[in-house]
Amino acid sequence: MADPVLLVGLALASGAALALAPLPAAVAAALCWLALRWRASRWSLAAVLLALVFSGLRARAALDEAAAHYAWTASLLSPPARCEVRGVVIAPPVLVGEWHRSADEPPSARIDVALSGGSCGDRPLTELLRVRLYGAPLELSRGDQVSLVVDLAPVHLFRNEELRDALAGIARTRITASGSVVALEVDERGDGVxxxxxxxxxxxxxxxxxxxxxxxxxxxxxxxxxxxxxxxxxxxxxxxxxxxxxxxxSGTHLVLAVAGLAAVLRAVLVRIESLAARVDIGRLTATLCIPAAWLYADFAGGGGSAIRAAAMLSCAMLARTLALRPAPVRCLAWSLVGGGLADPLVACDxxxxxxxxxxxxxxxxxxxxxxxxxxxxxxxxxxxxxxxxxxxxxxxxxxxxxxxxxxxxxxxxxxxxxxxxxxxxxxxxxxxxxxxxxxxxxxxxxxxxxxxxxxxxxxxxxxxxxxxxxxxxxxxPSPAQMAVLVVVIVSTWAVHARWKRWLTLVLGVAGWLLLEILAVQGGAPRARLRVTMLDIGQGDAILVDLPEGGTLLVDGGGFIGSPVDPGARVIRPVLRARRRDRVDVVVLSHPHPDHFGGLPAALSGVQVGELWDTGQGESEGAGPVYAALLEQLRGRGVVVHRPDSLCGPPKHLFGATVEVLAPCPGVDTARSANDNSFVLRIQYGARAVLLVGDTEHEAEDVLIQRHGAGLRADLLKVGHHGSRSSTRAPFLDAVRPSLAAISCGVRNRFGHPHPETRAALAAAGVEVVRTDRGGAIVWETDGSTVWVRRPGALSARHPPRDAR
Incomplete structure (x- = not known):
């Protein structure tokens, strides 16, 4: 029979899956529950069911609470603000940046602080706000009450439908904003453990x-x-x-540290004859080591592995204290039970x-x-x-x-x-x-x-x-594939007959392969044009799936001076989830870091057909990252095309018509890189998309003069992230979009999208969607009907503009 505590512990830890992927997790849970009838009693199965439902409901409630708190944080800190606040340090300071600190720079720490009073700009702080701050003094400790001046912005979630729900991290830490310390004063020192x-x-x-x-x-x-x-x-x-x-x-660290302490304690206590005559020194030592395990886990950073190991070691020590023989499986089980009860989303750790x-x-x-x-x-x-x-x-x-x-x-x-x-x-x-x-x-x-x-x-x-x-x-694996894997593992373990195990394995492999085929087909939809504006923060990264299976990647995002790489964090995982190991055309709209910074990581290990580049970055210099990108792609045999070979008649690529409208016939050196952005019009059937990079007013006027009604499109990727220098009324009159998509970050300090741009779009009656509000934008058409969806949202049909 299966250990009932272990089954309950696994059920409590599985509540996160039930909240994050309800349908596949519920189906998998039902099948596993049926299979466990061979290995568990009725009471155990009832306890497992109750634990799973209880944990799933707690996890869902935690995610909903995190979503509501994050929305409040975004409203408080949009745009990012300088805050004068009071708070309490709630996590151990962590030394950061030591590897690049110069000798004359003081060391600095990362701290977590619970803010409970003050204001951000002209907005009062009315609720408790947990934040992560960089550049703090290293001598702080938990419980310190501090007054601070900080620059704060909401944490960026990178919400893309193929990626794991970032709200789980918010729900677990309750940290919804981050920033840097401008000034800090300690009002009162903490004095707790x-x-x-x-x-x-x-x-x-x-x-x-x-x-x-x-x-x-x-x-x-x-x-x-x-x-x-x-x-x-x-x-x-x-x-x-x-x-x-x-x-x-890890657990090895904890075991070694506590075992060393236990050996020292035994050596000392056994020499106290009066104590050794009355008390079992081994049991006494085990009792003393239980709090020691938790203190060491906290000293070592309090990570998930250390806490779980402390729980397991405490179970073993408690058994020794009670003169019982520790059972490793049961101790593991109790550590899972404790983890699931303490945190319904512990499986996300x-x-x-x-x-x-x-x-x-x-x-x-x-x-x-x-x-x-x-x-x-x-x-x-x-x-x-x-x-x-x-x-x-x-x-x-x-x-x-x-x-x-x-x-x-x-x-x-x-x-x-x-x-x-x-x-x-x-x-x-x-x-x-x-x-x-x-x-x-x-x-x-x-x-x-x-x-x-x-x-x-x-x-x-x-x-x-x-x-x-x-x-x-x-x-x-997709959530459905993970569900198949779990069902196969549990079922092959639960059943006794060898033929049933083989049948389970065969059915599991067949189910996995079927789901893999569906994933490949979903990643490269046929007879559909799909445009995905990825949520990569302040910048552009647009993945275009063409009707006959080809792929365009327009830009790759990027942050200056940040360790976060949108290519590695977002684009590569999305390509993997879509089973894409080749990008047929990479388009760098213009050589600015928020458009090319993520491309090196995004294209690592991916076949690339050709690169479209305006050439302005190479002729005028755009920095080492841009130069290394070109060198890397040329070294891999990738052909680099310039505007002189791309402008002219529309190109037929993988079932769609792609027209390069600017900069034609080539880069105008008198203009900025923004106004020399590639402008692409992609058409499939009666539907079209206009991607304009960071085009501003001057280039918009030229586009109107040269193309007029040829700019018409159902979807407009708004230029320059919605800045006031783009998207004027004449340009909107020429394009007449049904939907305008703005790629901007929740942490951007430029005020994008600007009120003037929002007003122009509203006056034109254009529906607006933004990556900083709702995450990635997926626009899809079969040439007639258009579908638009956001992560976690239901699909919505959009009728043709001329039918409105």
Whole structure:
């Protein structure tokens, strides 16, 4: 029979799926529930059903509350504002930007603050607002009451229908805005447990920076404090090599730290004869280690994996306290129950899920792997035992990693076999010992030297593995495919007859393949023109699916001075979800960073047919990112077309008519890059789309003079994000759109779309949709009827403009 607590824990953790993808999750839950009749009692099945419904309702309520609070935040901070506010620090300060800080710059921290009074611009702060701030003093701690001057903007959600619902993150953290600290004054210092832990963190951080090798300090902070502020090259290397978990605070860290404490406590307490004669020292030590596990989890950053491990370890320690034998499966089960009760969206925490998967791998696979691998002399057996443990945990995580999309390093397991023993047998114990040895400077320096060396060995393995281009394209399953996978796993485990298991596997594979075929067809619709204005923040990125299967990508977004890359964050995941490994035409409307910054990452690993570029960036210079993009594409054999070869008669591309209307016959050097934007008119049947880049008034006037009624279109991509310098009444009279789409970011400080532009569109009777309000815009036509949809919204039919 299945462990009933484990089943309830899995049901509580699955509530997030029921809220985020109701139909496939409900079908999967029903089928799994039926299959479990072979393995669970009636009472267990009833408890599982109640837990699933309870968790699903809580998750849905949390998402709805997050949506309402985010909408209020957006209304308060649109446009972004300078706020004079009061608040309380609610999370440990995290050192950020250390890898690029110059010697004369003071270190700065990222903090989370709950604001409860003050104003933003002329708008009063009437509700509690949780924000994430950068540039704060490092000496802050939880509970500190502060007065601040901050520049704030709503968090950007990047709402695109193919991507995971970003509201889950808002619901879990309740942080709806972020910004930078202009001025901060501490009104009153916190004095609780959290504040004391933060001060201990600060002391350990200072000793790491003072005693570790400079190249290993950031790795040490990640390992001991959970501060993942790595150099971008190191971050990429650890991710691409599959070794990132070695720098995460995991169950291994917790077990080693608490086991070390337990050993010290036993050694001390057993020498107190009067106490040892009356009390079982082992049980007393276990009792004392329960709060120690939670304190260490909090000290190490309070991540999902650390909290889950603390819960599991507490369960084991409590069993020892009660003179019971700890059961690993039951302890894992109670950690899942606790996680699901504390957070109905806990399944959205990847670190929690990976931690649970690694633990499951250890429970299920470590013993058989050890029996197979661990042989030979004592020292070799010790080494092979560590390898076996690493493999068991890695194999437990592998299915989850394969389902995350992107790519999976084929050498990841081999890299773990080499690096994990170094990380877990040398780096981890010495780095943890270093944290408690400030009273012994010579020993502290010795542990720092050994720990740094081990970390640098792990880094060398990560870099060497990442340089070898051997990756397996990871799956990017739809919610329905995930549901099929869950049903197959549960059913094959639940049924006893071998033929039933094989039948389940065959039906599951057939269902998966059918859903994959539907995903491929949905990603490249036939006899349809689909224009998707992606939500990538302040910038443009437009994906055009042509009626005969081809794809155009017009621009790729981009942020100046931000680590967020819309190419990697949005465009590549959308292409993967649509099963697109080729873009036939990439159009760079003009060489500005908010249009080309995301293209390098977006096009990495994607076949590109040709690039349309105005050439102004190359002739006048548009910076290193633009130059590297051209060099990269030319190096891959991509043909670059300029206006002189694109202007002229309309082109017939994959069933649609594409006409380049500007800049023709070529770039006008007297104009800005905005007014030299590519202007494309794409027609299919009786319907047309006009994409104008960042075209402004001067270029609009030229378009009217040259093309007049030839500008007519049902969908207008409004120029320059709706600035006051674009979209005048004469241009709207010529285009006569039914729908105007504006690509702008909720964090933009330019006031886009400008009131004058909104007034012109309203006066023309044009319906307006914006990416900063509702996310991506999907416009689709079969040549006659038009459909428009937004993420999470129902489709809406739009009749022809001349029929209105």
């Amino acid at each position: 959290g504040a004391r832990i933060d001060r201990a963190r600060a002391a350990v951080r200072a000793r790491i920076l003072a005693t570790y090798h400079p190249d290993a300090a950031a790795l040490g902070r990640a390992l001991v404090l959970g501060e993942t502020d790595l150099d971008p090259d190191d971050e990429t290397a650890f991710r691409d090599s599959g070794l990132a978990h070695l720098l995460a605070v 990847l670190s929690f899920s990976l931690s649970a998967a690694a633990t499951a791998g250890l429970i299920a696979l470590n013993r058989p792997l050890s029996a197979f691998l661990v042989r030979g002399p004592w020292l070799l057996r010790k080494l092979l035992s560590a390898v076996s443990t690493t493999l068991a945990a890695m194999l437990g995580c592998t299915p989850l990693l394969l389902l995350q999309g992107g790519s999976f390093p084929l050498l990841g397991i081999a890299a773990n076999v080499v690096a994990a023993p170094v990380g877990e047998l040398a780096a981890l114990p010495f780095c943890l010992a270093h944290a408690v040895l400030p009273w012994a400077p010579d020993v502290e320096r010795g542990t720092a030297w050994v720990g740094s060396g081990a970390l640098l060995v792990v880094r060398a393995v990560a870099r060497a593995t990442a340089r070898v281009d051997m990756v397996l394209p990871a799956l990017d």
